[in-house]
Amino acid sequence: MDILYNADIIVVGAGPAGISAAISAVRLGKKVVLIDRAKYPGSKNMYGGAVYSEALKQIFDEKTLETLPYERIINSNTWSFLNDTGSFDLTYNNSSSKSAYAIKRFNFERWMIDQAKKEGVYYVPNTLVVDLLDDNGYVVGVQTELEKYYSRVVILADGVNSFLAGKLGLRKEFVPKDMILSVKETFKLDKKTIEERFRLKSDLSNGVAKMYFGGLKEVKNIFMMTYFYTFKDTLMLGVGVSLEDLKRNRLNINEVLDEIKEHPDIKALIKDAYPVEYSAHLIPETGYKKMPKLTANGVIIAGDAAGFINSVHFEGTNFALISGKLAGETAASINDFDYSGWNLSQYRKKLEKTFIMKDLYSYRNIIENLSKRSGSLSYYYPKKIKEFFEIITSANCISKSSQIRKFSFSFLRDRNITELLKDITTFIKCGIDIFFGK
Amino acid sequence: MDDKTKKNSKSIQDKLATIKYNCDNKSHITINQNKCSKCKEKVCTFICPANVYKFDETANEVVAQYENCLECGACRISCPKQAIDWHFPASGCGIILKNS
Structure with missing residues (x-):
């Protein structure tokens, strides 16, 4: 079949992995189309609350990063064990650290897409990819609800549910054990009260992240973590529970969230704050052992779609940004028009040299x-x-x-x-x- | 419905009221009722963080209030009968998060 290619590379999904892939590929002179199902950048996206600066620095220069629309720098971390009436905390403060930013995804993805557009990425929002186009065992583009787009490589950065990788048979069907379900509430509280309550400076140069273990009175055998972040004039409180544990205990995760909110320590965090948003997301726990096949003919998988996270340390955006970068660079650096899975598998070799594959391996059983x-x-x-x-x-x-x-x-x-x-x-x-x- | 379930259902409703949606007039969730009728666990009716799924006793079927979907995908993975065909809502439709 003679194909008229619309682009060299199509990226599906405009999260940190997808946008990073698009930017990295366009920098190597390729024509890149970035397709996203959301009407507004970032409006389908949800996370714990932090974007890490080292990963951003590997993609953007210092001057660009100065425009990052972050709300606070997160440089106080607390790990806390909750019992029925109180808690035991460990806090590490480093007021000079700038390693993590609290950013709302609605602002972060919009900012990243603005950078991508400036560099020449063709961004197509409001468009759901429903299938991949096949030509002789090679993926040669995507089928959206309305039309077909052809490209030499498709990068799948379509998130944790990764329907497209599933369709290609690159991964096994998910089971509840593979996932942590997380729900989060965003609360509004005026900036000054947040700064007084958490002893923060008014210039947004510091903020707190807290991780809690335990805290439930009735259910004692579920694997759960509670997280909390301070933003400019909002607070984020969320819980993550293994989907398997929820299923086994016939438990709804909102009950867990509501119960944790009754704990005196948590109550104090969100006192007088009123809820402005509720969101839910799956966190992949497929890790090293159940990793999908990362490349096939004409296809590369990056970010959550590949299960690239380290939930023990609340790291995900850094895995997404860097895996996206490597996916984009791999796709763009193929010069001999051989887009076979074998040739694209340099991607995996590149990943193995980074913290991504190393950490996934080291934390494979944790x-x-x-x-x-x-x-x-x-x-x-x-x-x-x-x-x-x-x-x-x-x-x-x-x-x-x-x-x-x-x-x-x-x-x-x-x-x-x-x-x-x-x-x-x-x-x-x-x-x-x-x-x-x- | 017991008190705990009622309380949780009310709590979810309040939380959902904070969210903006661009609703599609077509559901993105298809349920295979044949499989549901053989299912004892009915995991969907308690696992969903938005309480999208309810079992209608009179009609003897599972109904999905797809408009409330938070698009997490937990239902599809935890359904013991693989009876839920859950996909992303159509282009531009569904949840619009601005503060997450």
Whole structure:
């Protein structure tokens, strides 16, 4: 078939991976079309709350980055274990750090698309790609609801549900275990109150991120994390729960969100703030072990569509930006018109040299292992932390030695000893995976 | 419906009221009722963060209020019978997030 190509490269999906791919390809002199189903940039997109500057620096120069419409720099991180009445926190502050930005996706994607358009990317919003076009086993373009667009390579950056990769048979069908479901509420609160409450400067040069473990009273065996970010005049509070755990417990995630909002620590964060938006998103946990085939004839997959995230550290946008960049560069640097999957598989080799494949490998078992011990993490240890701090803070007129002895032995008495051994081996396994990772 | 479910349903309704949609007049969700009739778990009726799915006792079928969909995709993956054909809404339709 003689094909009249509309572009060298078509990118499906205008999130951080797709836009980054489009920009990287256009810079190498290719004609690039970026197609997105949303009417407005970023209006379908949702995330925890941070875009990381190192990844941005690898794509944009300093002068361009000065125009980034961020709301606050996130440079205070707290990890907190919630028990029924209180919490144990670890906070790390670094007021000079500029490694993470709180940005609303509606602003971030619009900004990125503006840059892409300036560099020559042809952006087509409001357009759903329903299928891929095939010619002799090669993907040669996309079928939108209205028309066909032909290109030599199609980059799939269509997000976590990655329908198109599924259609091509590049990945296995998803099961609940592969996904974390997350819901988030955005709350409005005036800027000054946010700055007073979280002791932030008014020049937006600092902001806080908090991650919470535990905090549920009734359900004790689900793997969940709660996250919180300060924006300029909004706050974001969300929870993530394994889809498998929700299914098994016949639990709706909004119940989890509402219950966590009743915890005194969380209540204090969002006091007097009123809700302005509610959103939901899946987080891929397919990771290294269930990674899709990343390239096929005429196709490359990037970002969430490939399951590129590290949920332990709330990293996703950096994986998307850099994998998109490598996908765009790979597609654009093919000169001999050989767009076979074999030739495009340089993409995977490039990924293997970066943190993306290395971290995915090192963390390949972590979430699976930790979620097996979810009862310990979200319920038992927060409770034990509470007991320990009650001993050292309550001045209860009982000898310290006897209390600490009793507390130490309680680890053996509270539960079946095998539970403790399972926890220990899990933590050692996780440690070994990371220490001896790539 | 028990009290807990009622309370949650009200809470979801309040949250959904904060969201802007550009509604399509055609549903992007197709349900295979034959499969649903054999399904005991009815996972869709509790898993959806927007409470899109309800079981209509009189009609004996699962109905989807697709207009409220948050476009996460949890329903499709957690359906034990693969009875939910969930796709993205048509071009430009569906949820419009501005603060997420």
